[in-house]
Amino acid sequence: MRQRGHPTGPTGPVTTRALTLLDCFAPTRPALTLSQLALRAGMPLSTAHRLVGELVGWGALERDADGAYCIGLRLWELGALAPRGAGLRERALPFLEDLSQITRENVQLAVREGTEVVYVERIAGSGAVPVLTRVGGRFALTATGVGLVLLAHAPAELQDEVLAAHIDRYTELTVTDPARLRRLLADVRSNGFSISDRQVTMDAISVAAPIMDTQGQAVAAVSLVVHHGTSPHALAPLVRTSARAISRALTTPY
Numbered sequence: 001m002r003q004r005g006h007p008t009g010p011t012g013p014v015t016t017r018a019l020t021l022l023d024c025f026a027p028t029r030p031a032l033t034l035s036q037l038a039l040r041a042g043m044p045l046s047t048a049h050r051l052v053g054e055l056v057g058w059g060a061l062e063r064d065a066d067g068a069y070c071i072g073l074r075l076w077e078l079g080a081l082a083p084r085g086a087g088l089r090e091r092a093l094p095f096l097e098d099l100s101q102i103t104r105e106n107v108q109l110a111v112r113e114g115t116e117v118v119y120v121e122r123i124a125g126s127g128a129v130p131v132l133t134r135v136g137g138r139f140a141l142t143a144t145g146v147g148l149v150l151l152a153h154a155p156a157e158l159q160d161e162v163l164a165a166h167i168d169r170y171t172e173l174t175v176t177d178p179a180r181l182r183r184l185l186a187d188v189r190s191n192g193f194s195i196s197d198r199q200v201t202m203d204a205i206s207v208a209a210p211i212m213d214t215q216g217q218a219v220a221a222v223s224l225v226v227h228h229g230t231s232p233h234a235l236a237p238l239v240r241t242s243a244r245a246i247s248r249a250l251t252t253p254y
Helices: 014-022 034-041 045-058 073-079 083-103 145-152 156-164 178-191 232-251
Strands: 061-063 069-071 106-113 116-123 138-140 194-197 204-212 218-227
Touching: 014 034, 014 045, 034 045, 045 061, 083 106, 083 116, 083 218, 083 232, 106 145, 116 145, 145 156, 145 178, 145 194, 145 204, 145 218, 156 178, 178 194, 194 232, 204 232, 218 232
Parallel strands: none
Antiparallel strands: 061 069, 106 116, 106 218, 116 138, 194 204, 204 218
């Protein structure tokens, strides 16, 4: 999990230390003991004990049946208020469901935060190919269909930053050469959709299209993730139609 806080010692700001404790949790670490939290946060056990007690009292953390700590429901309630997630999801969901019913494939909705993709919604189709993504999860901009769309429509300065940094390789087909990626991003802008062919897993292809605001800026992306062997160009019109419908819904007053 990407560290969003700035770990500090026992004299650091209380808010920073509390956020550092919360940032210790990850999909692979949904429950942690007090000792594990203190170790991962780099703080004395006594300090962690006091802060964890306050977080439990507020509802940010809960204790499971084994006595370990996990993220509390209060944080989920607050997270659901984030306008870029909740508002977008509410407007997009009917079109995502339609796309899912038509194709029976994985449908995903994502936004860009900095140099990463954040998944806002995912609908798993019956018999669809397994994916590595999850709602609320993050991924690199350079490999997935939604990531390529969002990167292609990002400011030039951010594109330069991403392409100058290390580019993760997930399969033997992952494009990691910056020059090739620049050409790929140009094609995405020209075609109006992206195709990620086995760049994340060797059994999946992703087709994605941008969701635009009234200023023509890409505020999100929608994608289908299908089994390798499916024709991505046959799916592109469906994905683009859904993206345009969501774009209209976002710019239409309630």
